[in-house]
Amino acid sequence: MGQNKYTQEEIDQYYENMKNDFLGPLWHDLGHMVTKEPVHDVEPYLWKWESIRDYALKAGDILEPGKDAERRVVYLQNPSLLKRGLVGYGTHTLYAGIQLLLPGEMAPSHHHSQTAVRFIIEGEGAYTAVNGERSYMQRGDMILTPAWTWHEHKHEGTEPMFWMDGLDVGLVRTLAASFFEPYADEFYPEEQPENYSTKKLSGGAFAPIGEERKPGYPSPIFNYTWERAEYELERLSESSHNEDAYDAYAIEYINPTTGGPADFRIGTMMQKIHPDQHTLAHRHVHSAIYHVLEGEGYTVIDGQKFEWSRGDFFILPPWSWHEHVNTGKDNAYLFSINDKPVMEKLDLEFGETYTENNGHQTIEKTFDPKSD
Ligand SMILES: [Fe+2]
Numbered sequence: 001m002g003q004n005k006y007t008q009e010e011i012d013q014y015y016e017n018m019k020n021d022f023l024g025p026l027w028h029d030l031g032h033m034v035t036k037e038p039v040h041d042v043e044p045y046l047w048k049w050e051s052i053r054d055y056a057l058k059a060g061d062i063l064e065p066g067k068d069a070e071r072r073v074v075y076l077q078n079p080s081l082l083k084r085g086l087v088g089y090g091t092h093t094l095y096a097g098i099q100l101l102l103p104g105e106m107a108p109s110h111h112h113s114q115t116a117v118r119f120i121i122e123g124e125g126a127y128t129a130v131n132g133e134r135s136y137m138q139r140g141d142m143i144l145t146p147a148w149t150w151h152e153h154k155h156e157g158t159e160p161m162f163w164m165d166g167l168d169v170g171l172v173r174t175l176a177a178s179f180f181e182p183y184a185d186e187f188y189p190e191e192q193p194e195n196y197s198t199k200k201l202s203g204g205a206f207a208p209i210g211e212e213r214k215p216g217y218p219s220p221i222f223n224y225t226w227e228r229a230e231y232e233l234e235r236l237s238e239s240s241h242n243e244d245a246y247d248a249y250a251i252e253y254i255n256p257t258t259g260g261p262a263d264f265r266i267g268t269m270m271q272k273i274h275p276d277q278h279t280l281a282h283r284h285v286h287s288a289i290y291h292v293l294e295g296e297g298y299t300v301i302d303g304q305k306f307e308w309s310r311g312d313f314f315i316l317p318p319w320s321w322h323e324h325v326n327t328g329k330d331n332a333y334l335f336s337i338n339d340k341p342v343m344e345k346l347d348l349e350f351g352e353t354y355t356e357n358n359g360h361q362t363i364e365k366t367f368d369p370k371s372d
């Protein structure tokens with residue numbers, strides 16, 4: 001009964017002194033520290049493609065990559081993170097930017113400890129080279145440039161080329177692990193024939209006798225083409241047995257040598273949602289940034305309706321109820337990046353299904369960027 005020895009005034013003084021000495025009483029703070037459920041600063045948000053595209057195109061008149069800037073990218077600044085004085089990436093872990101490369105331009109070779117994935121939105125004729133191997137990019141392709149691999153881009157086509165860059169900028173910043181280095185030259189030397197890794201692994205896999213082979217990182221493929229992804233989804237969606245209640249018809253991009261995610265730290269997924277398909281709601285620890293490759297519909301996130309159409313981007317915060325609806329006449333395709341691989345490696349991933357109201361949330365409001 002130690003506390004009876006002291007007056008209230010003395011006890012108040014005790015707390016004051018402790019605070020001044022930069023110490024804290026855990027018996028007051030445990031509930032904020034070890035919360036019953038994930039607590040976070042990330043709110044959902046949605047950006048329309050036309051607006052992003054206009055800003056990127058205007059940047060095309062203002063600056064040139066390789067000359068005025070390392071890269072020409074307009075990136076998503078989630079207002080909920082900006083409001084709290086945090087650098088405004090997409091989620092607490094993930095960043096997404098929209099890169100524009102104009103005909104004849106190049107973005108010089110560099111590498112960094114952030115891992116990166118690209119998703120091609122518009123245009124053709126540009127390539128990404130990873131450690132000296134070029135791959136020409138087409139709409140819908142997903143390109144890996146794993147952490148610390150040398151990468152550059154060059155555009156040999158005739159129309160502007162847009163793609164999404166997804167990086168684990170927030171995670172690496174939190175872990176104080178960012179390193180960046182430009183290559184001494186504009187281009188990394190060519191070490192493999194064009195598209196070598198993709199060709200090598202299509203229709204068989206071969207290696208020289210005596211070569212050391214082991215499952216590992218990075219993935220032996222770095223261009224995951226839309227042609228193949230679309231084929232997989234086509235095959236999957238032929239039977240409703242393959243339908244996932246929460247994600248419709250969904251595939252993850254994998255590293256064929258491990259069966260794990262294509263990238264070590266950023267998860268990548270493509271969902272196909274048939275017309276009138278409406279998934280059930282669930283939530284999970286991992287957060288995501290979505291890009292609408294094709295179609296129109298909406299996603300309900302914690303009771304708020306986010307209406308999307310081709311090209312839009314939206315944020316799925318951690319531990320938020322969500323369900324997807326296709327309202328169009330055609331299939332909808334949603335590409336997303338997530339931090340699930342990190343959560344799984346750290347044994348922090350956990351999910352829950354929404355059980356009330358037949359698995360569907362009640363829509364309380366519709367997102368409007370101007371009022372939010
Ligand atoms: Fe980069």
Ligand SMILES: [Fe+2]
Pocket residue numbers: 246282283284322
């Ligand atoms: Fe989900």
